[in-house]
Amino acid sequence: MNERFVSVLRAVIFVLLGLALCGIMFQLAGYSAPLMFQAIADGAFLRAGALQQALRWSLPLFITATGVALSFRAGYFNIGAQGQFYVGAVSAAFMAEWLNGAPAAIVIPACIASGMLGGAAWALWPGLLRLKSGADEVITTLMGNFLAGLVLLYVTSGPLKDPSGSGQQASSRPLDAAYRISDSMGLSPTIVAIVAVVGVAIWLLINRTTFGVLSGLAGRNPTMVEWQGARTWRIGLASFLISGALAGLAGTVELMGPNGRLTGGFLPGHGFTAILIALVANFSVVGTAFVALFFGGLASAALYLPIMAGLPSAAIDVINAAIALFITAKSSLIDRIAKLKGRTWKTS
Amino acid sequence: MEDIVIAILRSGTPLVYVTLAGVIAQRAGIWHLGLEGLMITGACATVLGIVLTGSIWAALLWAIAVCVAGSVLFWFVVEKLRANQIIAGLGLTGLGLGGTTLAVQSIFGTQAAVSAPFGLPRLGPAFGAYGSLSVLVVLMPVLVLAVWVMLRRTRFGLRLAASGEHPFAARSVGVNPSAMRLAALVMGGALCALAGAELATGSLQIFAQNMTAGRGFMGFAAVIFGAGHPIGATLAALFFAIVGAIGIKAQLIFGDRIPHDLLLGLPYIATVLGIWVSTKLRGGTKAANGFTELRNE
Numbered sequence: 001m002n003e004r005f006v007s008v009l010r011a012v013i014f015v016l017l018g019l020a021l022c023g024i025m026f027q028l029a030g031y032s033a034p035l036m037f038q039a040i041a042d043g044a045f046l047r048a049g050a051l052q053q054a055l056r057w058s059l060p061l062f063i064t065a066t067g068v069a070l071s072f073r074a075g076y077f078n079i080g081a082q083g084q085f086y087v088g089a090v091s092a093a094f095m096a097e098w099l100n101g102a103p104a105a106i107v108i109p110a111c112i113a114s115g116m117l118g119g120a121a122w123a124l125w126p127g128l129l130r131l132k133s134g135a136d137e138v139i140t141t142l143m144g145n146f147l148a149g150l151v152l153l154y155v156t157s158g159p160l161k162d163p164s165g166s167g168q169q170a171s172s173r174p175l176d177a178a179y180r181i182s183d184s185m186g187l188s189p190t191i192v193a194i195v196a197v198v199g200v201a202i203w204l205l206i207n208r209t210t211f212g213v214l215s216g217l218a219g220r221n222p223t224m225v226e227w228q229g230a231r232t233w234r235i236g237l238a239s240f241l242i243s244g245a246l247a248g249l250a251g252t253v254e255l256m257g258p259n260g261r262l263t264g265g266f267l268p269g270h271g272f273t274a275i276l277i278a279l280v281a282n283f284s285v286v287g288t289a290f291v292a293l294f295f296g297g298l299a300s301a302a303l304y305l306p307i308m309a310g311l312p313s314a315a316i317d318v319i320n321a322a323i324a325l326f327i328t329a330k331s332s333l334i335d336r337i338a339k340l341k342g343r344t345w346k347t348s
Numbered sequence: 349m350e351d352i353v354i355a356i357l358r359s360g361t362p363l364v365y366v367t368l369a370g371v372i373a374q375r376a377g378i379w380h381l382g383l384e385g386l387m388i389t390g391a392c393a394t395v396l397g398i399v400l401t402g403s404i405w406a407a408l409l410w411a412i413a414v415c416v417a418g419s420v421l422f423w424f425v426v427e428k429l430r431a432n433q434i435i436a437g438l439g440l441t442g443l444g445l446g447g448t449t450l451a452v453q454s455i456f457g458t459q460a461a462v463s464a465p466f467g468l469p470r471l472g473p474a475f476g477a478y479g480s481l482s483v484l485v486v487l488m489p490v491l492v493l494a495v496w497v498m499l500r501r502t503r504f505g506l507r508l509a510a511s512g513e514h515p516f517a518a519r520s521v522g523v524n525p526s527a528m529r530l531a532a533l534v535m536g537g538a539l540c541a542l543a544g545a546e547l548a549t550g551s552l553q554i555f556a557q558n559m560t561a562g563r564g565f566m567g568f569a570a571v572i573f574g575a576g577h578p579i580g581a582t583l584a585a586l587f588f589a590i591v592g593a594i595g596i597k598a599q600l601i602f603g604d605r606i607p608h609d610l611l612l613g614l615p616y617i618a619t620v621l622g623i624w625v626s627t628k629l630r631g632g633t634k635a636a637n638g639f640t641e642l643r644n645e
Contacts, residue, residue, distance in 0.1 A: 025443070025447055026450075029451045029454045030454040030455070031454060077434060079438070129620075129623075129624055129627075133627045135620075135623045135624045135627045139565065139572065139619070139620075139623055140620050140623060142562070142565050143562070143565070143569070143617075143619050143620050146561070146613070146616045147613045147616050147617070150609045150612055150613045150616075151609075151610075151613075153609045154607050154609035154610055157609070158609075272438070272442065275435075275438075279435060312449065312450055312453040312454070312459070314446045314447075314449035314459075315450060316446075317442060317445065317446030318442075318443060318446040318447055318450060320442060320446075321385075321441070321445075321447075324435055324438055324439030324442055325421075325422075325425055325431070325440060325443065326425060326436075327439075328431045328435045329425060329431040330429065330430045330431070
């Protein structure tokens, strides 16, 4: 039995376990679990046009998730994707504001570059704190998420505030239609091209370069890599910066594509979902593409539930969280299946 | 002056309770990122308990029961299924945040804040200006001392520490590290319930979505900042509360010049600085080291 099959099997088993826990929670909260799952499946994959919607949500998630996978592979718990996503979107919005009036051929690349730089900058300080003084990146990146959320609130209600807004929800001035890279459906050749470039580039980086091999080894055994003479702090810093830049790019895509403007606290679960995708896909780029489609479906169901089925969208948060609870679990049962086929593949 | 002390005690007390939960878990070898989720669960369960039963004691018991159940689930996943502590902790936090929103929506049909007719018992007019503080504020120093005595001066505390630092050695003298972790997490669950209860009903008597706003994570940071010592971590938590209180005060004074969203960020910045200072003083912490283990499966 091959290793890849066992890892897919394990992911499926623990996702199912997570869903079972969700069923119990729905029932305890006073909802009918079968009805809830039926509505979620409808919203995510079964209704007409659902796959298109799933794809719309999965494309930015895929971008962020490949970055998370890269940093987790290298052994760094950068859980600040959400903050890097926000700061990226904010930087891109400032760039669009600053260049307002210039031709789209200049503005769009400039915004993308600025978004990626913004995201990378928001990953730089936790990266430096971790690599230079050993400060735990788990807590610094988490705090970075809260800070970035406040920066977004400040920007949308301050410097970039839309004066014609209702005041109900802080939001920035909408982007000029010429600078949008997709309509509000969120699917366009530009976005697909960006995603394809990211996918191929990260796949090559991980599978075909020295950096990819070394960073993968550093995640498993940093001491060994250090003794081999590689400068682990460089690998670490690059991992932080690339993952931050990709989260920033996803933020830019959301801003210039489907959203067209910043709103205070937009897509609050993006970073967490991207982390989940990377973990379920076991840090493989190809796997990330498929898993992103699944979670993209759930994300679109979060919009469908309250409107079409009258059910709270928090159900999707509960599903994501339950999957997170179980996804890193190991099971002796799966080990035994793996060994049964005569392969000495260890899982613990 | 009085009002600042009151503000610090009010915002610091929930933080200290959740920090103590983190300290106990950390002594037993668990880096507990589920604190945030347990705390919001405690806050929600307390308010719902008051609304549905009309008794604060029933509400507190109910909150403790729910948080202990969540802790047992976390223990099962981390100990029995050998899941990664950090990711499972974040999952538990997500379950708490999502589950409480779901419960409120299901009971009240809206996601708006739920207010309770009354909250925790207050100290009363005999305490002058401090009379509006809840009884849990007074209980806080007592509990800090109790946790210190338990961790540092009892056989149980020693076994707990052994289970965390050297489970193999603990096992060799007949201590079951897994059971010790269960005990630590159950105690932590009860403390998180109190933290949530104080946050929701200590002064405001309201439950709102995501009202913990990262306090559980700050408690986790206070454990690191305080080197895992109950009193050190308590001081770290109070330090974060002081920074928060300064931020609120600064809003009143400089509100027209410095945007208030950025002043709200002061406790988070203090937390990052706290972590940085503590690594400067004592070297890096190992919370993230579980990661190589995750990759090496």
